Amino acid sequence: MRSPATDTPWHMASRRLTAHRPAVAGLAVLAALALAVPAAPLLGGGVVADALSAGQGSLAFALLAGLIGGGAGVVWGTLAVALGQRAERAMMSLANRLMGLPLVLGVLLASGLAGRGLGLLAGMVALTAAPAVAVLTQGELRSLLRREFLTAAQASGLSGRAILRRHIAPNAALPLAAAAWTALPRALAAESFASLLGLGLPDGVPSWGGQLATAVRLGDPLAVAPPALLLALSLWSLCAIGDGLRAAAGGRP
Amino acid sequence: MLSFTARRFTAAVPALALFALLAAVAAEATGHGWAEALGAMVEALPLTVALTVPALAMGTGIGALLGLSAGLRPRSLAGWAGMLLGGIGPAVPAFLLAAVFAALMTDRSFTLVLAWTALAVAPAAQAARVARQALDGALDGNMIDGGAIFAARGRGLSNKAVLWHHAVPLGLAPVAGGLRSPVITVVAGAVAVEGLFALPGAGRLFLETMRAGDAGTAVAALAGLCGLTVLLNAAGAVLHGWFDPRFRTA
Numbered sequence: 001m002r003s004p005a006t007d008t009p010w011h012m013a014s015r016r017l018t019a020h021r022p023a024v025a026g027l028a029v030l031a032a033l034a035l036a037v038p039a040a041p042l043l044g045g046g047v048v049a050d051a052l053s054a055g056q057g058s059l060a061f062a063l064l065a066g067l068i069g070g071g072a073g074v075v076w077g078t079l080a081v082a083l084g085q086r087a088e089r090a091m092m093s094l095a096n097r098l099m100g101l102p103l104v105l106g107v108l109l110a111s112g113l114a115g116r117g118l119g120l121l122a123g124m125v126a127l128t129a130a131p132a133v134a135v136l137t138q139g140e141l142r143s144l145l146r147r148e149f150l151t152a153a154q155a156s157g158l159s160g161r162a163i164l165r166r167h168i169a170p171n172a173a174l175p176l177a178a179a180a181w182t183a184l185p186r187a188l189a190a191e192s193f194a195s196l197l198g199l200g201l202p203d204g205v206p207s208w209g210g211q212l213a214t215a216v217r218l219g220d221p222l223a224v225a226p227p228a229l230l231l232a233l234s235l236w237s238l239c240a241i242g243d244g245l246r247a248a249a250g251g252r253p
Numbered sequence: 254m255l256s257f258t259a260r261r262f263t264a265a266v267p268a269l270a271l272f273a274l275l276a277a278v279a280a281e282a283t284g285h286g287w288a289e290a291l292g293a294m295v296e297a298l299p300l301t302v303a304l305t306v307p308a309l310a311m312g313t314g315i316g317a318l319l320g321l322s323a324g325l326r327p328r329s330l331a332g333w334a335g336m337l338l339g340g341i342g343p344a345v346p347a348f349l350l351a352a353v354f355a356a357l358m359t360d361r362s363f364t365l366v367l368a369w370t371a372l373a374v375a376p377a378a379q380a381a382r383v384a385r386q387a388l389d390g391a392l393d394g395n396m397i398d399g400g401a402i403f404a405a406r407g408r409g410l411s412n413k414a415v416l417w418h419h420a421v422p423l424g425l426a427p428v429a430g431g432l433r434s435p436v437i438t439v440v441a442g443a444v445a446v447e448g449l450f451a452l453p454g455a456g457r458l459f460l461e462t463m464r465a466g467d468a469g470t471a472v473a474a475l476a477g478l479c480g481l482t483v484l485l486n487a488a489g490a491v492l493h494g495w496f497d498p499r500f501r502t503a
Contacts, residue, residue, distance in 0.1 A: 102437045102440045
């Protein structure tokens with residue numbers, strides 16, 4: 001029998017994450033990629049090694065732009081909740097409107113007109129992911145703020161800062177991390193989309209999208225398979241881990 | 254229902270006007286006539302509509318049916334297909350399929366079929382996933398949707414009637430309500446498909462003019478694509494209201 005001391009909310013959340021089978025598979029795939037991609041130069045030449053080493057560019061960029069986009073989205077959603085009703089309505093309606101537009105085409109427009117710089121691309125890709133994260137963040141925070149234990153904490157006379165530190169922050173951490181995680185697959189997809197159309201990462205930086213573009217130009221089905229499979233696998237793992245995090249945060253199996 | 258439809262489409266008019274205005278301003282600022290840039294866009298847009306609308310409709314329809322069968326008969330072939338489709342969905346965005354098809358394509362006689370297939374898989378996967386979750390939720394009797402099922406059973410309706418008149422619409426409503434992200438995927442995917450398959454639609458116009466440094470026409474093409482997205486979103490909202498009357502009052 002498990003002792004009650006190990007049943008902290010974090011233990012329960014990690015048990016829910018490991019009970020989510022796609023998330024475990026996704027973590028395993030991502031760990032394997034994280035090991036294989038830096039080791040790719042040791043494998044020598046060949047299409048597979050080339051595709052693996054192109055993953056360096058794609059995955060590193062997705063991590064960078066995803067972190068910026070996820071962070072911006074969480075700040076956006078949190079500010080909306082913190083700044084009062086009118087600001088919340090305005091900020092969320094903006095986020096909702098942006099979510100209904102194909103923002104990824106803005107990435108193409110920016111790098112087509114302003115040149116293919118890494119910073120600009122990271123900013124634009126982050127912008128495509130941020131509104132969705134903001135909407136998720138605001139929803140999570142709103143549902144957290146309605147919970148009864150916060151009313152109880154207020155009634156017991158805790159200061160606002162103590163409630164924030166002891167009750168809101170620990171309970172919001174995992175849902176907000178799950179919300180921010182959704183920026184990673186979006187960033188990877190947006191960068192690959194732009195690179196495939198020749199408007200993504202600069203020429204020197206290898207990426208799966210760029211390799212796909214080269215393979216399509218040459219009409220070579222064999223060269224298209226490795227980057228396509230690796231990209232599909234990474235996207236699937238990132239989404240599966242995101243689902244697992246949401247399940248872990250929401251307490252749903 | 255008619256007034257709801259009218260309201261939904263009228264709500265899209267300001268956004269459409271804004272896109273047209275932006276396109277006209279950008280065209281004037283870059284030294285094109287606005288009529289020329291908008292004309293090029295209007296000429297190219299029908300092909301994009303012909304790519305996106307059938308792909309979206311077929312993908313969502315087939316995906317929703319497979320998702321419903323995955324919820325109702327998980328051990329049947331269609332049920333397996335629905336589960337598989339919902340599971341692999343995130344791994345096969347339209348641009349990736351388009352790239353694979355473009356590399357495999359040897360002759361151009363199947364271009365349109367391949368383009369539709371590449372665009373339809375992502376909406377199908379999303380619809381399968383959403384329909385299955387919603388149907389499971391409705392049949393399990395969750396707080397929001399289960400009440401209607403519970404009430405219908407309580408009134409002595411047969412299982413079949415409960416299923417087809419109450420559970421299935423509740424399973425399909427979130428599919429229509431969640432059409433926004435497939436719409437975006439399909440419109441963005443259409444740009445990739447037109448670029449890779451050399452189809453002369455608004456997406457290709459956007460890519461070509463941008464590569465040539467012609468910002469005015471590129472912004473006009475982008476405005477056309479955004480307008481198409483807004484209209485498709487409005488159509489999705491109308492469909493949502495048709496399946497779920499509660500949404501009409503919102």
